[in-house]
Amino acid sequence: MGNCAQGFKDFFCRPKNTNVRVSLPAVCFVWQIAMIILFGVFIRYNEEADTHWVEHKKSHNITSDIENDFYFRYPSFQDVHVMIFVGFGFLMTFLKRYSFGGVGFNFLIASFGVQWALLMQGWFHTLDHSTGKIYIGVESLINADFCTAGSLIAYGALLGKVSPVQLMVVTLFGVTLFAVEEYIILSLLHCRDAGGSMVIHCFGGYYGLAISWVLYRPKLHLSQRLNGSVYHSDVFAMIGTLFLWMFWPSFNSAITDHGDGQHRTAINTYLALASCVLTSVAISSMSQKTGKLDMVHIQNATLAGGVAMGTAAEFMITPYGALIVGFCMGIISTFGYLFVTPFLEKYLKIQDTCGVHNLHAVPGMLGGFIGAITAAAASESVYGKEGLISTFDFEGSFKDRTPGTQGGFQAAGTCVSIAFGLVGGALMRIPNTGFVNVSFLFNRSESNFSVEQS
Amino acid sequence: MGNCAQGFKDFFCRPKNTNVRVSLPAVCFVWQIAMIILFGVFIRYNEEADTHWVEHKKSHNITSDIENDFYFRYPSFQDVHVMIFVGFGFLMTFLKRYSFGGVGFNFLIASFGVQWALLMQGWFHTLDHSTGKIYIGVESLINADFCTAGSLIAYGALLGKVSPVQLMVVTLFGVTLFAVEEYIILSLLHCRDAGGSMVIHCFGGYYGLAISWVLYRPKLHLSQRLNGSVYHSDVFAMIGTLFLWMFWPSFNSAITDHGDGQHRTAINTYLALASCVLTSVAISSMSQKTGKLDMVHIQNATLAGGVAMGTAAEFMITPYGALIVGFCMGIISTFGYLFVTPFLEKYLKIQDTCGVHNLHAVPGMLGGFIGAITAAAASESVYGKEGLISTFDFEGSFKDRTPGTQGGFQAAGTCVSIAFGLVGGALMRIPNTGFVNVSFLFNRSESNFSVEQS
Amino acid sequence: MGNCAQGFKDFFCRPKNTNVRVSLPAVCFVWQIAMIILFGVFIRYNEEADTHWVEHKKSHNITSDIENDFYFRYPSFQDVHVMIFVGFGFLMTFLKRYSFGGVGFNFLIASFGVQWALLMQGWFHTLDHSTGKIYIGVESLINADFCTAGSLIAYGALLGKVSPVQLMVVTLFGVTLFAVEEYIILSLLHCRDAGGSMVIHCFGGYYGLAISWVLYRPKLHLSQRLNGSVYHSDVFAMIGTLFLWMFWPSFNSAITDHGDGQHRTAINTYLALASCVLTSVAISSMSQKTGKLDMVHIQNATLAGGVAMGTAAEFMITPYGALIVGFCMGIISTFGYLFVTPFLEKYLKIQDTCGVHNLHAVPGMLGGFIGAITAAAASESVYGKEGLISTFDFEGSFKDRTPGTQGGFQAAGTCVSIAFGLVGGALMRIPNTGFVNVSFLFNRSESNFSVEQS
Numbered sequence A, B, C: 001m002g003n004c005a006q007g008f009k010d011f012f013c014r015p016k017n018t019n020v021r022v023s024l025p026a027v028c029f030v031w032q033i034a035m036i037i038l039f040g041v042f043i044r045y046n047e048e049a050d051t052h053w054v055e056h057k058k059s060h061n062i063t064s065d066i067e068n069d070f071y072f073r074y075p076s077f078q079d080v081h082v083m084i085f086v087g088f089g090f091l092m093t094f095l096k097r098y099s100f101g102g103v104g105f106n107f108l109i110a111s112f113g114v115q116w117a118l119l120m121q122g123w124f125h126t127l128d129h130s131t132g133k134i135y136i137g138v139e140s141l142i143n144a145d146f147c148t149a150g151s152l153i154a155y156g157a158l159l160g161k162v163s164p165v166q167l168m169v170v171t172l173f174g175v176t177l178f179a180v181e182e183y184i185i186l187s188l189l190h191c192r193d194a195g196g197s198m199v200i201h202c203f204g205g206y207y208g209l210a211i212s213w214v215l216y217r218p219k220l221h222l223s224q225r226l227n228g229s230v231y232h233s234d235v236f237a238m239i240g241t242l243f244l245w246m247f248w249p250s251f252n253s254a255i256t257d258h259g260d261g262q263h264r265t266a267i268n269t270y271l272a273l274a275s276c277v278l279t280s281v282a283i284s285s286m287s288q289k290t291g292k293l294d295m296v297h298i299q300n301a302t303l304a305g306g307v308a309m310g311t312a313a314e315f316m317i318t319p320y321g322a323l324i325v326g327f328c329m330g331i332i333s334t335f336g337y338l339f340v341t342p343f344l345e346k347y348l349k350i351q352d353t354c355g356v357h358n359l360h361a362v363p364g365m366l367g368g369f370i371g372a373i374t375a376a377a378a379s380e381s382v383y384g385k386e387g388l389i390s391t392f393d394f395e396g397s398f399k400d401r402t403p404g405t406q407g408g409f410q411a412a413g414t415c416v417s418i419a420f421g422l423v424g425g426a427l428m429r430i431p432n433t434g435f436v437n438v439s440f441l442f443n444r445s446e447s448n449f450s451v452e453q454s
Helices: A002-012 A020-042 A053-059 A069-091 A099-126 A138-158 A164-188 A197-214 A218-226 A231-253 A260-286 A295-308 A319-347 A356-376 A385-392 A403-427 A433-437 B002-012 B020-042 B053-059 B069-091 B099-126 B138-158 B164-188 B197-214 B218-226 B231-253 B260-286 B295-308 B319-347 B356-376 B385-392 B403-427 B433-437 C002-012 C020-042 C053-059 C069-091 C099-126 C138-158 C164-188 C197-214 C218-226 C231-253 C260-286 C295-308 C319-347 C356-376 C385-392 C403-427 C433-437
Strands: A043-045 A133-136 B043-045 B133-136 C043-045 C133-136
Touching: A020 A043, A020 A099, A020 A164, A020 C260, A020 C319, A043 A099, A043 C319, A053 C260, A053 C385, A069 A099, A069 A138, A069 A231, A069 B069, A069 C069, A069 C231, A069 C260, A099 A133, A099 A138, A099 A164, A099 C231, A099 C260, A099 C295, A133 A138, A138 A164, A138 A197, A138 A356, A138 C260, A164 A197, A164 A403, A197 A295, A197 A356, A197 A403, A231 A260, A231 A295, A231 B069, A231 B099, A231 B231, A231 C231, A260 A295, A260 A319, A260 A385, A260 B020, A260 B053, A260 B069, A260 B099, A260 B138, A295 A319, A295 A356, A295 B099, A319 A356, A319 B020, A319 B043, A356 A403, A385 A403, A385 B053, B020 B043, B020 B099, B020 B164, B043 B099, B069 B099, B069 B138, B069 B231, B069 C069, B099 B133, B099 B138, B099 B164, B138 B164, B138 B197, B138 B356, B164 B197, B164 B403, B197 B295, B197 B356, B197 B403, B231 B260, B231 B295, B231 C069, B231 C099, B231 C231, B260 B295, B260 B319, B260 B385, B260 C020, B260 C053, B260 C069, B260 C099, B260 C138, B295 B319, B295 B356, B295 C099, B319 B356, B319 C020, B319 C043, B356 B403, B385 B403, B385 C053, C020 C043, C020 C099, C020 C164, C043 C099, C069 C099, C069 C138, C069 C231, C099 C133, C099 C138, C099 C164, C133 C138, C138 C164, C138 C197, C138 C356, C164 C197, C164 C403, C197 C295, C197 C356, C197 C403, C231 C260, C231 C295, C260 C295, C260 C319, C260 C385, C295 C319, C295 C356, C319 C356, C356 C403, C385 C403
Parallel strands: A043 A133, B043 B133, C043 C133
Antiparallel strands: none
16 A cells, blocks of 8 residues: 555655646556556455356355356446446536546546455455455456545536546546545445445535635636537537436445345336436426426436435335335435526535536435435334345344434434545645646537646 | 225326316326335345345355345446437427327326336246235336336327326226236236337237327327427437337346346347348338438337347347348338328327337337247257356246247247237227316417316 | 359459449358358368257266356457447548548448458367368357457558448458468467467458558559548547457457456456556657547557557566556557658558558567467466466477477467468459459549449
8 A cells, every 4th residue: 555655645745737748647657657566465355256266166165157247247337337438428418618637537547446346345345364465256346436526526526627637537536535435435334325326426416515615716607608519519428418317226235235135226226216316307497497307407307316216225125115206306406406506606605517516415415314214214023024024234243233223324324424524525625735726627528638737 | 015005096097188287296196105005015125235235245155245135236237228218208298299298297107117027027026925025126027117118108109189187097906906917927927028129018009009099089180280399399208219229138137137138138139239220221221212311210120129128139140140131121221101100090099199009019029939949949959057047038838839839939928918008099989978078188288387187 | 162262253353443233242142142052061060059958968968058158258259349339440441531431431340340350260270070070159149249440451552542442342252261361370279268369360451551551552642631520520539440449358268268267368468458448648748749549540549559468468477567568559550650651651562551460460470479479488386287278278288398499389370470471462453453453532522422433
């Protein structure tokens, strides 16, 4: 970790007018070398990905290769992977002068983020203290994608305002914070949060908003005319929207329990998303004199149902419960785009380019509380004795926890994620005072995918 | 169902000049609330998605979580989901002024359609009369996507001519008709139709054509110049084409029998599609003086092989049989675009924007008959004794049915689907006399995704 | 095979000024009919896709349908399918006047290629000599997609310079060469090459370069201004890049051993790709005065890590080993785009439109050697006794082979693939002397997807 901290300090604190031609390659090279060294020291294949699987199978009485975790999770993993790179990437192509930046920088930081996430999450969650190694498998890859998603959400609030080097720093710091926050919420508080309403969306959203607040530049309105879309860039953004929307059931179910856990989570998410589309469209149409629909709402608010089901989807929230969640989220998120985003910009000086406040921060927070309520309402009559234990992992030192207590801890977990996001993002100001002087936002055609010096 | 019927009547019969700003939100809200109430009354998780799975597993001697139906069908489900939202959606982006409308309204009506389909199909197929509940799992989600596909196909014939409220009505009515028709074909006639040549494509195609006939407006030729594509909108449409084409093996195999059923269906569909591309290209090139290819044929006719294999793909049609089906369909479908679509518009006054006649109606109908012939030709020597029974479900009250009889019933099923499509679509005229007065088709730049009053 | 050889000769040797309106339909029809006849004679379902699966299961003590190979490989197959049609197709849309040609001709030749590949690979690898039949299943479909990929790679070097008929010939010849080369490398030399660094990428890359050399036309620089991209065509190309990048772990793991084999391969490929992105970006930024990134590098060099892991990914290369491979490939590939492509064009008269030299040929070759080194370094202490045997298939007549020997054979295999690519491509000159006189390259707007006479 020492190497990495070194790299971190080097580039985080460098003078503000470093030319990007030097700083970007330097960051990429040094950090990637650090990753290689750290992987060499820490990361190994787990027993399901190692050639010793043949022997492991025999010793554990596993009768068929199909019981390898790979076959339970790999299809979902690939769906999640598509969401991270095509979903988030293309959702950010809507700006007429920044399509390359949206999809390209997303590609760069996600590629770095997953590597750093494998290390950070490994140290906190799966480090084998007897060997000092982290053993990875397909579930680790999914978790790494999830962890990176937090930073990509933050990028949504910063789109067009930061240099790639700054984005790398935001990602390094974001993944680190994520791993700590996740450790507190999942391990210490023993919350359930398979789809990450709390740990991913709520954290990522507030993290991005806090950085955006730190970054505020008063002359930004001069470039306001560049903060717009053209017809084709909005169609590109629909590619992102649809791949996020379609694969969200995989996102939420990717790491839930084998069997009924994954099955139920997928159904709940599917229903919440379907319901969310109708109310988003309704509010969008009502908000305009002519009843026209606003593409911003169609591209974003329709996804809020999936965000809000990240925690509760694996519980017995019931199919109609899922529809109700989607129904409310479509309304809340669209109202957010109509009223809260302009308010944040005007009065709180927070510029939120993609509106992550309405798509991730608030629905994620509400999703955390919905999860808390659903958990608190759980009962043996609905879940069955064994079902209750396996759903909430009431085992080991948590075997005496009641659903009511669990609900309380879930709510506490949500507050932890908000705090980490806000404080973590605000802290970004301290080490890099140059941050607020970044001088390029849409100030030129980006037709060469150019990035100017920060 | 009462609530829904109420909502149905309210909006279906409302005066024709309602402003879309009122009618669209009203339809979305009222119908979505109706869905929530009906789901509350009727829909529950099935035993594979419920927390009682732990106990179910024990009582049914299931040794591993991997035998949960989720793992058999979820990857195919996600492929089907991509076809419904990205495939159908982007296929309809080709119009230069209606890309948002194509992908956006498709998104809206599919999101409503799947919910209503879960209820309608549940009532007809899986209602547990002892509890009065419908138990859903991943197969239900796939079926709901299928059911919605019928209405999306109909949208293809209406693209650019109807308001979103009318589309919602078309979907409500279409899904209802679909469930009835499917009940007659699959349950009463005991047909096999896993990929839905009959129940989805043939029905959906004729349903759309019949509505388009009802909608005919004589002045439409004045906006003819807007019924065109531009270079980039045609590239967007290729995204739709390719995702439909690639995932069609999943579409046809998603709900076939576990094991060899899914395996064989995927292979047959893959081969028919490959073959179809070559003959589509050949006819397209022959049809133009310079040998240029027409993007309309590349985008559509190449898919006809998948449509036509919807019924027969799960039978032992043999690999070369699949190639022959694709070969013929590429020719028939491309000829349809060259000669039948202009004929329909000129003489029968049916405007078919996307050419669903050539891509869905005719290949679907032929697919039904191909299925009938393949079924009639089945024999114990080819299928094996047990294979024949399991492929055609000759069990229970159908245990004495012979392949020959089955073939007859398959053919009858195809006729039922045509009848439902034509009559159902034509009936759309009765309750809504305002339908024919819809006055907007491409009459303005759609750059704001606007919808004008219907 | 006689029919096909006939069709081959007919169109391969036809006079050079044949109008494409005649030649393209003729090639499509005759070759497709040949496929149908050959499939009728040779191709049948294998026991896992046949209705006799019920009996096969009983006789082989298979307890559950989930152990059908379909469930091990179908999700990966669909990912590979997306790479072939959307990945390769959209990666070639970047030319401003040739987006239709890129995606459309890719669609055409891949559809033909997979059929011919099923036959060629069947004859060489899976022909049952007792019945004279080839039995196909999902693994055959994956292999057919792989085999076709070789020709699609070659198309990348020829993009915009050849007619569709010539592309069909290139594919027919390419698939044939591929099957022979693959037979030598995998069966005779007993190499392991699951992801095809050698057999697919190295072969395909050099095959395309050799054809491009044969095709060289001195006046090409006159159309240089058309060999460029516009903003939106570059965004379309990113769709191709990302789907290739995301699904590469599926590509490499699609046909590796069940269980740990697929699991480990996916992890290694994922890591190499992530690492490759950072170094590609670094070199790209360093290469320009202003630190701007070049979209050509982002679209292509980021994929080199996946290419280079095609052979070694299934071995115990270790996670950090995978990162190192990606690290080096990003550098090498980007340098290739900066220096080698211009050199090839200026001094060797090889025009390589998509830069397949840097993305496929060199990384594929290096991947072959990386595989050789990794294999040679294998030991029982790392792999375990049974693991070593199953990973390298040291069974039957190869049961005495040592890892060191295996490494030597792997290296030899790489040389075979280079030789086949170069010689095979250069031979394309002989039968078709008209090749070099093809007169159209971007010489008109391609807005009608037109192809002019060859």
